[in-house]
Amino acid sequence: MFNFLQRIGKSLMFPIATLPAAALLLRFGQDDLLGIPFLSAAGAGIIDNLAIIFAIGIAFGLAHDSNGGAALAGAIAYLVLTAAIATINESINMGVFAGILSGIVGGLLYNKFYNVKFPAWLAFFGGRRFVPIITAATMTVLAGLLGYAWPPIQQGIDAAGDWILNAGMFGVGAYGFLNRLLLPTGLHHVINTIVWFDFGTFTDAGGEVVRGEINRFLKGDPTAGPFLSGFFPIMMFGLPAACLAMYMAAKKERKAAVGGMLVSIAFTSFLTGITEPIEFSFMFLSPVLYVVHALLTGVAMMVAFAFDIRHGFGFSAGAIDYVLNFGLAENPLMLLVMGLFTGAIYFAIFYLLIVKLDLKTPGREDEDEDMVEGDSTEHGTSGTDETDARAYQTIAALGGTDNIVAVDYCTTRLRLRVKDADRVDEKALKRSGARGLMKINKTNVQVVIGTAVEFLADAMKNRIASGNPPLDQNIDFNSNATAPKEELPMKKEILPEDFVMPVDGKIIPLSEVPDEVFAQGMMGPGFAIVPSGNTIHSPVDGKIVSIFPTKHAIGLVTDTGVEVLIHFGLDTVNLKGQGFDLLVEDGQLVERGDALLKVDMDFVGANAPSTVTPIVFTNLTDQKLDVLKTGNQRQGTTSIIKVQ
Structure with missing residues (x-):
């Protein structure tokens, strides 16, 4: 179940990745900026159809081979479900849950039936062509069941949402704390999706009912924003200040080695709100700091609520979203004041705890751990070869191709299935430039890479398919062929x-x-x-x-x-x-x-x-x-x- 939920969380990143484009178009088209209605309409085209986008993205993400046939199955599942269920009860609006359910069903059915075979006279409908057929039939049955079962379920969800939304400081504080606490597992995407895209309702000027904290904020709901505002001081000021504290506490001889890394990830957090590279840099080296960070996030959410600050984002709480949505916010300048205080508190607490407890944050590890920034030129590579060199080093650090079962990724980290997690060399990973390693269990590990993770994952997949040959071999990955110096047959054996x-x-x-x-x-x-x-x-x-x-x-x-x-x-x-x-x-x-x-x-x-x-x-x-x-x-x- 844990692995399945992680796969759902990873799949949610596909549709969530569309939000920056939607937010930009929606905001620039509004009267307080450019005042161009068709831009707002273009952005609303994404925001208003998030459910089907979720269905497509989740099904695609769950497909074992990331085939477009799964995405089509997700879309068909959503269309069948929503059209059929309306004939039973016109008032039912499952919202984003319809998209999530459709995506899960479409993805799972694709994995089960993508290679089904029929007799010759039915062969045309075999394989992937059968997936939309079985998906439509399955969702028709589900629509019949949910037409009667969903209203009480939705009442329960709405009651839970109303309780959280009306719980005041406690509600936003608990959400902020859990949001950070679940980040190491990737399950924070699941609770984010519910809060951001389902909790609360608002009827916009056009009479359309929208759900979710982000959607309501972007559509002008004056009550939306409390579950988003408190993240800005953390991501723009708090975590960059934590980076400064880690740099100041680093050993003198190590400051040059870790300084560049800390500056780059601090600026990324400030500008875009992507914080995982910072958090994973101390999460496992010093878990006490991470618990403090989660608590401070909850406190920041509560303080923002107490000061009646209402701000929001389309993607994450960085400077880009802060400026973009400034015109929709209430008391946004107070977030900057809060941010300065938050930064000072983070610096003081982090520096004090690191020094007093001798926590092994970047730059303070024991000498034999040798955590340094990876040098991708040590094998004579540069430019476009850097990713390939890093892929080679990462595969070797993970125990080689024979230890890697599957390679996947989300926003900033590799998600890997391995045969034996004990064979993974954490020191070698960090020498290759990884920010951190998390061993979920004996066969599942996650490696924090940063925003370039997609390119590294693709390079790793190409190398694994070719046996991860040495860097000095002439390899054409696009043709899936290698030109090794010496062909060695596979050694068939079972120990x-x-x-x-x-x-x-x-x-x-x-x-x-x-x-x-x-x-x-x-x-x-x-x-x-x-x-x-x-x-x-x-x-x-x-x-x-x-x-x-x-x-x-x-x-x-x-x-x-x-x-x-x-x-x-x-x-x-x-x-x-x-x-x-x-x-x-x-x-x-x-x-x-x-x-x-x-x-x-x-x-x-x-x-x-x-x-x-x-x-x-x-x-x-x-x-x-x-x-x-x-x-x-x-x-x-x-x-x-x-x-x-």
Whole structure:
């Protein structure tokens, strides 16, 4: 659930990224600036259609391959939902929740059905073309259910929103504190979306009802802004002052090394309101400072509320939004006064705590930690090669290509799935220019890069696809081809610790399987299991490369190129999928122990000749397979086989 919510939070950044353009157009077109109505109308075209933009952006972000077909599914899901639900109850307006729900359904259905196959006479409607069809059908059913279920749900949401909006200083303070506290996990995007785009309603001059703190502020609601105002003193003054405190507290010999970094991220925070590079620079080195920062954010929100300051932003609380929306604000000059006091408080508290508690902020680390700014020219690269060099260094610091399962990113950080987080070298990451590292769990890490994260992520994906060759090799990433100095074939092997028992049961030789095709090794060497458990788990880290339409057999490939076929039971193809509950999808990356298939053992045992399950290695030619254990074994047991 945590990983799923993180994926939702990351996907929300696609539609949120449109807000700066909308805010600029909307403001410049208003009478107090340029007074050009069609500019305001252009901006309103985005603001008024955020729900469908959310549907498209979330579906696209959830798609395993970021394909445009998922985005189309999200749009269709939204259009079907909103049109159908209105026939049941005209008063229902799900707002941004309709977009979020549609995006989730569209993205998940795309991942499940993008490669579905039909008989020849229906083949045209197979694959990605089937996704909009199943999406429309699914959303029609959901619309029928929500037509009756949504009104009480919306009443509950509105009641919660009204309580928070009317909770005064406590409400805005709690929101500010939680907003910063959840930032390390990325889940702050989720609560931001609810507050910014759903809480509160306002009817504009044209009679249109708009929802959400940002939308209401930009459309002129005189009550909107309290949940936005208090961020300006923090982002424009407080965190830059924290950077100054960290610089002043740095060791004398380290000030030159960290000064440039601190100046650049402080200016970014002041100008744009993007604060993550600053926050991640001390978040894990000195967690006590981060808790203080979260508390100070809550206090700033409460003080702004107490002084009746009402200001807002289209993207974030930086100087750009402060100036742009100055004409819509109430008491905006008080934010500058607040900012000066906030900056002084941040500097004093941060400097005092850093020095007195000897906190390891940038420039105060122990010498052996050697945190320096990455030098992208150390490998003889410069200019356009800097990103490629940094990608090479980052991949190496993450444990190499064999440790990286998936690369993703949000506004300022890489979001990575790895095989073993312990193999990630934090010092090497910081030497390559990373601001910080967060290990979510054993297989999920986040690396704070800054606003250039998208370019680094793309460069890393290209390098990973090519095996991360040395920097002095001539590589054409656009053609997905490499020109290495020496071609080395992939070494097909599976170490004993890299293969686990996929299900509780008894290991028997493949020769004892009552099926000549398997018993004689026609499909390849392997072994078999007489299962006592009902769930098949992945025995290896790898990728799902084939799933039989009848669900009884799954093919995987390891990162070393070994193909593994798990065939549950004998003649189970005749069951036509009955008795099998598939838990993965074709193309999915899996780790050892991930559940692949759940089996109704009573049904399959009664309707198939045997439940004996062959595990076959289908592409071993020169390699030797050794079965290291026999007899009854528990799922997850290691050292079952060895391939060399």
